[in-house]
Amino acid sequence: MSVLPIRRQTMVEGDIDLSKLERRLREPRTLINAALNWLVAGLTVLAMVPLFSVIFMLLWRGGQRLGIALFTELPPGAGMVGGGIGNALLGTVIMVGIATLLSVPVGILGGIYLAEFGPNTKTASVVRFAAKVLTGLPSVIAGVFVYALVVTTMGTFSALAGGVALSILMLPTIILTAEDAIRMVPHRMREAAIGMGCTQTQAILKVILPTARPGILTGVMLAVARAAGETAPLLFTALFSDYWIRRLHEPSASLAVIIYDFSGQPYPNLIEIAWAASLVLVLIVLGLNIAAQFYLRKSFTK
Amino acid sequence: MSATLAEHTEPAPLSISRPPTNAEIVWDRFFRGACFCFAWLTILLVVLIIWEIGKHAFPAMQAQGLEFITGDKWDAGNNKFGILPEILGTLYSSLLGVGIATVLGVAVAIVLTQDFVPPILEVFLKNVIELLAAIPSVVYGLWGIFVVIPAIRPAANWLHEHLGEIPLFGTRLSGPGMLPAALVLAIMVLPTITAISRDSIAAVPPKIREAAYGLGATKWETILAVILPTSSRGIFGSVILGFGRALGETMALAMLVGNASNISWSLFAPGNTLAALLANKFPEASRVEIDALMYAALVLLTITLAVNVLGTWIIMRTAVDTKGGR
Amino acid sequence: MDTHDHAPTPATIKPAAPAPVPANGAHANGNGNGHSIVEVKLKALYYGSFKAVRDTDLAIKRNAITAFIGPSGCGKSTVLRSINRMNDLVRGFRFDGHIHFRGRDIYDTKIDPVAVRRHIGMVFQQPNPFAMSIYRNVTFGLRLNGYKGNIQDKVEQALRGSALWDEVKEKLHQSGLALSGGQQQRLCIARAIATEPEVLLMDEPCSALDPVATRKIEELMLELKKRFTIITVTHNLQQAKRVADMTGFLYVDTTQGARTGYLVEYGPTEGIFNDPKEKHTKDYIQGAFS
Ligand SMILES: Nc1ncnc2c1ncn2[C@@H]1O[C@H](COP(=O)(O)OP(=O)(O)OP(=O)(O)O)[C@@H](O)[C@H]1O
Numbered sequence: 001m002s003v004l005p006i007r008r009q010t011m012v013e014g015d016i017d018l019s020k021l022e023r024r025l026r027e028p029r030t031l032i033n034a035a036l037n038w039l040v041a042g043l044t045v046l047a048m049v050p051l052f053s054v055i056f057m058l059l060w061r062g063g064q065r066l067g068i069a070l071f072t073e074l075p076p077g078a079g080m081v082g083g084g085i086g087n088a089l090l091g092t093v094i095m096v097g098i099a100t101l102l103s104v105p106v107g108i109l110g111g112i113y114l115a116e117f118g119p120n121t122k123t124a125s126v127v128r129f130a131a132k133v134l135t136g137l138p139s140v141i142a143g144v145f146v147y148a149l150v151v152t153t154m155g156t157f158s159a160l161a162g163g164v165a166l167s168i169l170m171l172p173t174i175i176l177t178a179e180d181a182i183r184m185v186p187h188r189m190r191e192a193a194i195g196m197g198c199t200q201t202q203a204i205l206k207v208i209l210p211t212a213r214p215g216i217l218t219g220v221m222l223a224v225a226r227a228a229g230e231t232a233p234l235l236f237t238a239l240f241s242d243y244w245i246r247r248l249h250e251p252s253a254s255l256a257v258i259i260y261d262f263s264g265q266p267y268p269n270l271i272e273i274a275w276a277a278s279l280v281l282v283l284i285v286l287g288l289n290i291a292a293q294f295y296l297r298k299s300f301t302k
Numbered sequence: 303m304s305a306t307l308a309e310h311t312e313p314a315p316l317s318i319s320r321p322p323t324n325a326e327i328v329w330d331r332f333f334r335g336a337c338f339c340f341a342w343l344t345i346l347l348v349v350l351i352i353w354e355i356g357k358h359a360f361p362a363m364q365a366q367g368l369e370f371i372t373g374d375k376w377d378a379g380n381n382k383f384g385i386l387p388e389i390l391g392t393l394y395s396s397l398l399g400v401g402i403a404t405v406l407g408v409a410v411a412i413v414l415t416q417d418f419v420p421p422i423l424e425v426f427l428k429n430v431i432e433l434l435a436a437i438p439s440v441v442y443g444l445w446g447i448f449v450v451i452p453a454i455r456p457a458a459n460w461l462h463e464h465l466g467e468i469p470l471f472g473t474r475l476s477g478p479g480m481l482p483a484a485l486v487l488a489i490m491v492l493p494t495i496t497a498i499s500r501d502s503i504a505a506v507p508p509k510i511r512e513a514a515y516g517l518g519a520t521k522w523e524t525i526l527a528v529i530l531p532t533s534s535r536g537i538f539g540s541v542i543l544g545f546g547r548a549l550g551e552t553m554a555l556a557m558l559v560g561n562a563s564n565i566s567w568s569l570f571a572p573g574n575t576l577a578a579l580l581a582n583k584f585p586e587a588s589r590v591e592i593d594a595l596m597y598a599a600l601v602l603l604t605i606t607l608a609v610n611v612l613g614t615w616i617i618m619r620t621a622v623d624t625k626g627g628r
Numbered sequence: 629m630d631t632h633d634h635a636p637t638p639a640t641i642k643p644a645a646p647a648p649v650p651a652n653g654a655h656a657n658g659n660g661n662g663h664s665i666v667e668v669k670l671k672a673l674y675y676g677s678f679k680a681v682r683d684t685d686l687a688i689k690r691n692a693i694t695a696f697i698g699p700s701g702c703g704k705s706t707v708l709r710s711i712n713r714m715n716d717l718v719r720g721f722r723f724d725g726h727i728h729f730r731g732r733d734i735y736d737t738k739i740d741p742v743a744v745r746r747h748i749g750m751v752f753q754q755p756n757p758f759a760m761s762i763y764r765n766v767t768f769g770l771r772l773n774g775y776k777g778n779i780q781d782k783v784e785q786a787l788r789g790s791a792l793w794d795e796v797k798e799k800l801h802q803s804g805l806a807l808s809g810g811q812q813q814r815l816c817i818a819r820a821i822a823t824e825p826e827v828l829l830m831d832e833p834c835s836a837l838d839p840v841a842t843r844k845i846e847e848l849m850l851e852l853k854k855r856f857t858i859i860t861v862t863h864n865l866q867q868a869k870r871v872a873d874m875t876g877f878l879y880v881d882t883t884q885g886a887r888t889g890y891l892v893e894y895g896p897t898e899g900i901f902n903d904p905k906e907k908h909t910k911d912y913i914q915g916a917f918s
């Protein structure tokens with residue numbers, strides 16, 4: 001007697017047709033699923049192609065010229081053979097250096113203000129808004145601005161003007177990452193320092209900044225990396241020069257501008273130099289990026 | 303003044319505590335002041351940028367008026383300047399680039415968040431996309447000239463020959479042109495769009511996803527019907543921000559777009575953008591031409607500012623929404 | 629809630645006392661006399677528009693341990709943190725009343741809170757060593773105060789004082805964050821006592837620790853009271869009984885919708901636990917021990 005209900009139950013289950021639970025390729029649902037899987041897979045692969053293509057081209061076309069001469073010689077003239085990018089590399093280093101000297105103090109102290117002194121004030125929200133605006137500022141506009149402000153006043157294109165233009169592009173990154181890094185410092189460390197009788201400045205300089213240093217430095221490195229690759233702000237501030245830079249108030253070559261100038265030239269030698277300069281530039285920029293990531297990770301695991 | 307506490311109380315025999323010295327207090331004041339000033343400097347910088355460019359653009363605004371915006375010739379010889387082709391070219395190239403980048407970026411964001419690939423591949427993929435952002439635009443320009451243009455030329459010209467009546471394919475691709483510029487632009491904004499889309503997709507609460515699976519939806523039904531709609535505002539914000547970046551991108555366009563004051567629907571025709579116009583004309587411009595370029599810079603600045611503020615606002619509102627929803 | 633009965637009455641009032649004595653100076657207002665070193669006369673304390681604590685008057689005995697007990701949210705931490713003006717960090721904080729430290733009102737507008745905190749040290753609920761070496765953590769206050777003497781000796785003295793020396797003497801230059809929770813808390817105590825502040829505020833110093841570490845800190849407190857005046861907050865009534873000489877009971881009747889805490893009863897620990905005068909105190913202590 002008691003067997004019957006159980007049997008009836010299994011029969012009900014049988015009515016669902018359990019075979020439908022198996023995967024079947026014909027079912028439109030499954031088909032659409034598979035098609036979409038392939039679509040995103042294809043798109044993802046497509047998205048990765050450019051990076052590898054760029055890296056391959058840099059190594060292949062730029063790698064040929066890698067050598068001492070590349071770094072020590074001046075750019076060749078039209079139709080000449082040999083030559084290097086020595087002055088451009090030096091110019092980039094100097095101008096990025098100027099930009100760093102200008103933007104790091106402003107950025108870090110500004111970040112301190114945002115995170116510590118007036119996090120909720122009107123001033124702070126306006127400053128944050130201004131920094132966001134600067135983040136989205138087209139880099140060529142920074143060049144136009146510095147042209148109007150510095151180049152016309154000094155009466156000459158100069159490495160100095162180039163550095164100022166780059167610093168405008170570095171500032172927002174530094175200020176915003178510094179603020180974030182300082183905010184990440186646990187509140188109880190701040191309390192401990194204040195509780196010991198630190199003035200706010202002492203708490204910041206002795207306790208909070210050292211703790212936030214990895215984050216801040218990462219931001220600085222990323223900003224430097226970005227500045228090193230910028231071209232548009234230099235085109236009409238630092239201009240270009242075929243010679244070694246001797247004074248800060250004269251035009252200077254840079255890696256980015258040499259790539260731009262030589263890319264449109266009909267001479268294979270100059271094109272080769274452009275590729276080699278690109279390789280050097282990308283190595284610098286990627287190196288800084290990877291160093292920043294590495295540094296941040298190391299300090300977190302410590 | 304801080305000495306008062308010590309003055310009025312008898313010295314404690316053991317304590318080595320002392321009130322802050324005057325130097326410490328002065329330094330504290332000075333440091334606060336310095337931070338405040340430097341914070342203000344950021345605001346001042348933005349104001350100064352707008353002011354300087356506006357001031358230099360003013361003569362041209364008076365001389366050219368609104369015809370500057372509607373004119374389609376850049377004739378430095380006759381001091382007649384118009385930037386309509388540049389404005390349209392800027393919008394066209396940015397729309398194309400962002401369109402391509404959105405398709406790619408959302409696809410990658412889905413792959414990165416919806417358990418399509420093992421975690422290690424996710425990390426790899428994420429790093430590849432992030433590295434794209436690190437490569438300087440001038441290098442992309444060089445790559446575009448020597449890789450992208452030759453690569454797409456046969457297909458482009460085939461399209462022109464067979465489908466030439468469609469305006470999009472109305473001209474041959476002889477070298478630089480709108481399409482190569484837009485393709486490279488797409489690569490450059492891809493990291494922005496991917497990163498922000500990924501964040502907003504990842505912010506969809508797991509319970510919503512589980513609810514869809516629990517109802518028997520397939521993975522793709524869940525993604526298309528639940529996850530993408532829920533995160534659509536964030537994705538839209540990322541697209542707007544990507545658009546803002548594309549509008550101001552300079553070097554890749556200056557090298558790839560062709561620098562021709564030319565209005566055309568054709569993907570293969572050379573064109574120009576505002577940023578590329580500045581980069582190409584500025585170094586050798588005359589006085590009057592520089593005024594006109596400042597005017598063009600002001601137009602570019604206005605457009606990008608508006609788009610960026612809009613994008614930031616959308617993303618901020620999304621953040622508030624998802625926070626409130628939890 | 630009146631403190632008259634329980635607060636020790638000062639034997640003498642120093643004539644040189646510059647502190648403004650309230651008109652109703654009937655209760656304890658000793659100016660750094662032999663007994664009380666801190667006197668709290670709190671009328672009202674606000675966070676923004678929220679009145680967190682009212683009417684809390686008490687005098688803290690020198691070289692003794694005073695404990696604040698009471699239900700959560702009654703304002704124990706708030707009162708404690710007012711004593712070295714930590715609450716100044718909170719936006720909207722307002723203090724109506726006086727706190728005299730050795731006869732001087734630390735809420736006088738002329739007083740620099742930074743100077744106050746150098747004399748009144750604090751140990752927090754969560755151990756919060758700085759992200760630097762153990763050695764640098766302990767010397768931090770010394771360097772801050774421009775200490776000129778032998779730093780090495782001071783470090784050893786402070787670490788011995790906090791019963792940590794034997795455990796860390798081999799690794800003074802490792803990060804303070806690498807220690808266990810209990811060790812971190814003792815490091816924080818060492819950091820606080822290195823500069824020999826006169827008063828040590830401890831806000832639930834054991835709440836993040838296991839019983840063994842708790843016992844260690846309690847022993848330490850009994851040792852430290854020979855040199856310092858300690859004011860502590862605790863949720864552990866046994867602990868208050870074990871270590872405190874004086875106990876203050878703060879209360880807020882949330883069941884009645886009130887949110888403002890106040891001091892109900894203050895006196896020698898024995899009295900509070902064995903013979904509470906106020907009904908709220910009795911209920912609270914009975915509730916905890918039943
Ligand atoms: N920074 C602050 N801002 C606003 N209100 C606060 C702040 N700190 C504390 N309060 C409020 O003041 C009241 C007393 O808080 P307090 O932290 O002093 O309580 P407590 O007695 O220490 O409680 P617990 O035993 O849980 O630590 C509470 O209602 C609390 O919400």
Ligand SMILES: [Mg+2]
Pocket residue numbers: 704705706831861
């Ligand atoms: Mg508390």
